[in-house]
Amino acid sequence: MLVPGKIQHIICTGNLCIKEVQDYLKTLCPDLHITRGEYDEETRYPETKTLTIGQFKLGLCHGHQVIPWGDLDSLAMLQRQLDVDILVTGHTHQFTAYKHEGGVVINPGSATGAYSSITYDVNPSFVLMDIDGLRVVVYVYELIDGEVKVDKIDFKKTTTATHSAH
């Protein structure tokens, strides 16, 4: 399914651990954004990253810095801090996606299904975002019991949404 050419950007929350994984991701798409996870051997990844794709501002962070891990309010704080519409974090190895205060917080889960610090029960998953103008459609691909399940979530950006950052 992951063939080169179909994906324009890859956003990776971290914990790739070794360079080979980064190289593999590079073959899928040259535009790769990675933030540093706690097990990454590559020390030069940033802690957080922001980028703009289409009309959306995306923020990227591994998430182990945000305590409690996976807590929505804390993540929302980070989102406001970074001033982004879409925040992508990880670390919990569980897929979640929240609409929160006019923005979206997405946790794509673990792409490999590796055990997390918290739990053994991890399904490999990743997220495909289709950004089109003011709308983003989030496709969630999960490997459950040997089969790929796909789910779709629609988000529309309200143009008037502004966060007062303080």
Place this chain on the structure above:
Amino acid sequence: MSREIVEEESPSLTRVVSPENRSLGALRSVRWRVSLSILPPSPSVDDLRRETADSRRRYAGLRRRLLVDPHVPKDGGSNSPDLVMDNPLSQNPDSTWGRFFRNAELEKMVDKDLSRLYPEHGSYFQALGCQGMLRRILLLWCLRHPECGYRQGMHEVLAPLLYVLHVDVERLSEVRKIHKDHFIDKFDGLSFEENDVAYNFDFKKFLDSMEDEVGSQGNSKKVRSLDELDPEIQTIKLLTDAYGVEGELGVVLSEKFMEHDAYCMFEALMSGARGSVAMADFFAPFPAAESYSGLPPVIEASTALYHLLSIVDSSLHSHLVELGVEPQYFALRWLRVLFGREFSLNDLLVVWDEILTADNSKLDKVSGNEEISGFKILDSHRGALIVAMAVSMILYVRSSLLATENATTCLQRLLNFPENINLKKLIAKAKSLQVLALDSKISSSLSTFDVAYSRSKSAVSGRNLSSGPISPNTPLSVVADSYWEEKWRVLHKAEEPRQVDSLDKLAPSGKRRWSEKVRLVLSRTESDPSAARAGKYKKGHRSSVRRSLLEDLSQQLGLEEDTEAGDCFDVSNIEDRHSVEGQVEGQDDTSIASICTAEERCDSGSGASVSEESSSIFSDPASSGSITNDHENDTEKSSVASNLSSDGNDDRHQSDLEDSPLPVSSPPEDALLSYSEENESSGKMVSASKESRHLSGRFQWLLKFGWNNVSQEASDKGVSNETAKSANRDSKNNAADSSTAAGASRPTSQRDVVDQNVMGSLKNLGQSMLEHIQVIESVFQQDRVQVGSLDNLSKNNIVGKGQVTAMTALKELRKISNLLSET
């Protein structure tokens, strides 16, 4: 613009029926649509309405179906698609995403072309709305015709169609503006203000809204046109016709439906509407299913083009062929875009007017005596007109083409067609050629293999149109070129031992090879069979003639031939030939053979009767060669006799030339041929058969004396000059003069004893060549004076140019002769 409309329509104020007809016809887009059979030719409003509504609905449906946007939730979006299949990463070909990506790729290709469309009219064509429309139309057409796909150039076919619609709509809106007050008519509560959309319409917005409406379009379209229609009927009696026309035109012309209409026109043009010429064929890289030639249609059409050109103007044709300018180099672009890149947009519209009015229905083939049919493109009036148009364009730049000896410059000229052209003249000529093309199609025969080959096939000449009915076809010889080449080589090998055996004192093989080459030159320059011969024609036999000629020459050069024996033989053979030739009418018989000079070919002044004489007479040496190679020559002789009726195209020579493995001789030959082309064109058409006898009589001398000996010609020059003068006095044909002069000089020069040494003979050959060159030059000088006396005034310029090329040819001949004398 609107004023014109008003003027056109005001006279018909009182009559209700016809103004619609006339005013509709005045609109180009409507005219074109009628000729493309989209709209019915009848002026009845109902019919029009129905047709246009149908076609528009079809297009809208198509768009809905094929233009996939997975982002848009489907209508009645409850049927949630199966996401496993239908996600963007899905590799399932059925998924909407898959289709979306495929469309996106097509779009990328289309966009590449669109961005470069008509930059000089960029204000219209590069506008977003227009580009969007073009893109969509092309995309949809390609999706509907996946076997064709999108090819570069299709956008150029589409653009003028859209432009024409746009122009008409604009005109319409102008009329509306002018007669604004008439338009404000409340009918059914619909104020026309609403419908009176200003032209600066935001297409993008419109299209978005169109998409939403797409579902409900079907009925509303009809209703809208009805509304426009009824007030028209109501007011047509009261108000000016412009308004009335407008109302009706709403059916036929509407901005909202420009895209739809353009799509219909494009589709009709591409598919040919069940006619013979389908533009889509031109884009196909593979031969059409029922193509007899096995060539892609565009190549076939290009050969048809050259075929017609060879009929009309064989000298130009052979010139082009000689230079190696294959028709498809330029014709590909011409045909694929229907001359879209050659003319400015307004000129192009005029040209397309003509082409589209030509009927596209298939013509019945008249002749049934051939299993191999003619060119497919000539199967309809439209196709014939297209081909004729191309030929007339080539003829338009004739002089510059003939002036150049370089294939590149030729192509440059053809590909950058001059800007300011007399379009009317061009079109008129095209129309006249169209008739010719249709005629020639009847007897055209199409070779089944490579282009050069098919070029060499030709129908009965067009030059002799006046001289009676076109003769029926000649059956093709379906033998490949290579076959003959092989045969030649085989034969050549067979010759060698024979020559060794025979009583000649041939010099070492090196020399012989030279003589072979010389013979090759000879034979090539010789056979210029004319077209008008009614009879069979086989290419293969010509090459057998060539082979036999070659054999002959080698013997002649090497042998101490018994001339007397040869003479008698010759004479008898010539008599035979004459009986055959006597049938031919209106031959220009200036065929005189003198070795290695271009005169041989040139004198067949007319294309038609091009030196059948020469070919026939030349076959005599072939037969005379039978002295030592009896059995072989017998068969060849008979075949030669039967095949003198070769259609007179130098093309064939060209193809022979091309086949020739001997590069050395080819440049001089080219020169020779080009020279002879020129002379042909300058020659006269008619001469009595009596003269043919006369000249062939002289030719007999030639054979008698000329062939065997290459002797000292100290006296030759003086003699030749004398004879040249005397010949000039005799013959009507100036070109003939030169040939006869040269020819006659040979007999006188060769009364001497044969020089046994081949070296010496070659040297002498060179010298004689030189002499003949001088003769020709001198004759040329005289010719130049006499140019004015030629009847064919239009060719005067060409004659002058011909002389230039002839001079260059002569120079080259000189070089060769120097070479020969040095060895």
